[in-house]
Amino acid sequence: MNTREAYNKWAEIYDTNENKTRDLEALALRETLQAIEFDTCLEIGCGTGKNTPWLTARAKQVTAVDFSEEMLAKAREKNRSENVTFHQADINLPWDFLTIPNDLVTFSLVLEHIENLDFIFNQAARVTKTGGYCYLGELHPCKQHLGTKARFRNGTRTQVLTCFTHNTSDFVLSAKKHGFEINDLKEFTHPDDNNSVPRILVLLLKKTA
Numbered sequence: 001m002n003t004r005e006a007y008n009k010w011a012e013i014y015d016t017n018e019n020k021t022r023d024l025e026a027l028a029l030r031e032t033l034q035a036i037e038f039d040t041c042l043e044i045g046c047g048t049g050k051n052t053p054w055l056t057a058r059a060k061q062v063t064a065v066d067f068s069e070e071m072l073a074k075a076r077e078k079n080r081s082e083n084v085t086f087h088q089a090d091i092n093l094p095w096d097f098l099t100i101p102n103d104l105v106t107f108s109l110v111l112e113h114i115e116n117l118d119f120i121f122n123q124a125a126r127v128t129k130t131g132g133y134c135y136l137g138e139l140h141p142c143k144q145h146l147g148t149k150a151r152f153r154n155g156t157r158t159q160v161l162t163c164f165t166h167n168t169s170d171f172v173l174s175a176k177k178h179g180f181e182i183n184d185l186k187e188f189t190h191p192d193d194n195n196s197v198p199r200i201l202v203l204l205l206k207k208t209a
Helices: 003-010 020-033 052-058 069-078 117-126 141-145 168-177
Strands: 040-044 061-066 084-088 102-108 128-139 151-154 157-160 180-188 200-207
Touching (some): 020 128, 052 069, 117 168, 117 180
Parallel strands (some): 102 128
Antiparallel strands (some): 180 200
16 A cells, blocks of 8 residues: 555544644644744645644645645545645645745655655745745654654554655755755654653754755
8 A cells, every 4th residue: 555545544534543643743833833924834744634724824825735635635624714725746746736935834744755855855945935934843763763653553454654764864954955944943752652752853944045
């Protein structure tokens, strides 16, 4: 089962099953972006729309993108604001779903499924205004090195998705190559993790060139 098929299947239970990573990333996004002003936002990996209402309440226009048609269907059901537009797209291909640069681009639990970070940051730079921001909320590399991957119960078996491990330096160096600098870096540990390694890595990048 490829990543798109897996998320289409996962969409049936994504909002109702226990998912500490999903819930913690939502909190991380709000904490990180609460002081940032933005009129336009490109939300990459909107999923079933867990962050979309918060973003649409802050922005005049949000473009929400996901690879999975079924995830997008759930997001559309929950988010009927006039200032949000949904698109199904593979971000490994040129981003022709957006032509106007945005104040903010967000990635939520997306880049573990992406092998080529350079292409992603190249496209992100193209659609981010100079002085604008790029938010990454990703499964922490330490969790990845310990064997954690995106997964869900599919009937009687556990479906493990295809994932790629990226170190913090991989994100930073690729982002820097395409005109971003680090504005903030945070690590989030879930209260139930008993002070183990962080679960979520957050990078807030600012486009300077």
